[in-house]
Amino acid sequence: MKTAKALPMTMAFLTAFATWTPANASEDFQLRYNLAGSLGGELFAPMGQTGWAGGLAATYMDINKVTGNDGNSLTRSVPGGTVPLPNLPQALYPTYGDSTAQISGTGSMKQLNLGLAYVTKERFADGRFAFLLNLPFAKKIQNFDASGIAPALTWNPVVPAPVRAMVATGFSTQYAAGLQKQADDASGQVSGIGDTELQAGWLYVRDRMRVLAGASIVLPTGKYSPSSGPDIGYGNYYTFRPAFQATYLLTPEVAISGKVTWAVNTRNRDNQLRSGNWAGVELAAGYKTPLGVLGIHGLRVQQYQDDSNNPWGNSRLRSTNAGIFFTTKLEAINAAITAQYMATTMSRNSKHGDFSQLRMIKFF
Template identity: 25%
Template sequence: MKLTRSVFLAAVSAGFVSLPAHATENGQVRALLGGPAQELSSPQFPGWYGQVWLQHYRANKVRDDQGRTNVATLGGQAVRLQPKIEATVLVPRVTYISELRYLEGRVGASVSLPIVHQRNSIDFSGPLPPAALAAAGDARSGSKSGLGDAEISTFLDWQTDDYRLVGSLGVVAPTGAYDKDRAVNPGAGDFWTLRPGLVAAYVWENGFEVGSRTTYSFNTRNRDTDVRSGQYLHSDFSGLYRLNDTTRVGLQGFVLKQTTRDSGPGVASHGNEVQSLGLGPLVGYTSEDGRWAAEVKVLREFSVRNRPQGTISYLRLQLRLD
């Protein structure tokens, strides 16, 4: 982790974030954790689609490399953290599925651009002068709003009545504002992410359906900090049951696992390898004509390492545009 304030005399064991849906060096990833669900196993016909995710994240725990909660080292002394991390992220996305086929799969593309508002409030307590503790907390606290980092993806989509497979290749560009000396940033930094992915889903006649979207991310070096964030696996999955033609209920989850260490100036010896799992209930609705859909879900994080642990709430809308 790149420390940006001299008041931090020793590396804080826990990984701080700038945005739970974005970033990497500070315990985050460029990924919408738990985002896709019922659309994974829903038919996607040629045409234009608009999607909007509204995500709210709240955390008051930060876990370190050993899973300890809200512990840090400051000036050579063990101190406690009292973090309050909150973010609201609006993610518009446009998807196009063409009539063109390659290897029997339909060719498509999508573009998404997050809009971020985040607030971090970090307090310290421990055997240090109150002024030093207050200064350390102020250095890691703040709020910021703005555009995040845009993702452009191309894909091939294979569908039958029973299953769906989608192979994709995405690129995340550093379009969001970023300042290495600022505690909170809408963007992750001045680097690019290359992201291959695979969607797999299956539907049974008895009403059950499962779907997953798995990606693997490669990051270039952040030119602002000279830190290269490690590679990571991110998989969203859902298990749903169709109550009728319009309503689904079930579970949504995700797995996040960093597989290689961060590298560069100031990186901790454990490489800041992040990990998080999430799981929670979902309710989805699709209109009778299939032109629009909505879903609500709440996911709790667990088994977390080197990042905050909190709750993610979603409202998602999808609309056929043509």
């Protein structure tokens, strides 16, 4: 059997192994929620504020890893297959079993949110209605790396040992190159308008109590593609997100606050993936000093429903975060400024990192 002349051509077979997709699963391992936190120095917001208000928030996200279902760095199973070789009968093609690829995901995002709100002067059931439009603009960078040990090839014993060794060496090299190529395809940067949020709620304010009950709908206005690569939009689907928030002033200088959020997602019309519904809890406590409000806050978001049609499986996202905030008032422009920081402490099927935000709110 003459095979030596065929061996230099065997690189053609090395695209045969099955592929994995590092991006656009679990809607990019994220949820439509502000992981920098939404509770802050507004715990001590003055009573009776009505009319139009404007807001500006600048957020920086530094992602140091993407976690899998066990909370560790992401891995992906690569199914086994057959290696076709030129000038050899199919019966002599080598086969290989399943293997595992280790995936490292990092990145960053700079986001600017413009908000416009209106609080009615009229009272309804002793409270007021509040409406909000939130439009984000962002620049996102993501980088993926993939590595793995090539599986051993299983041969028909009639194939000579020198042939096996030469093919195995080429297979190992191209196996690693194929994994990294897909990681490179999923890496890159993008910028543009994100997903728009519309919110309406009922606001109740008294001497020691503030309550906000309402709901928002997130629209898929951000650019999204089901192919590999970063996206500004979370996906071509809608999210309905009811929420209830309550703040209580224990003393004029000490306040505690809590927020409960529930989210329902529709199916992504571009890739037919439906991200599972989720719920979130956020807590904060603040102390009012002569310079401003200093506090701590934390949040937990978690899917309670499996993803549907997700190549990564059930992929239930879970993220626990904790941080600090400081709010002060700029007397010159009569606006409140809040700086806050949040870091991920535990996560599953999620982006894991640090989140910093600076925001300003002003009533006109």
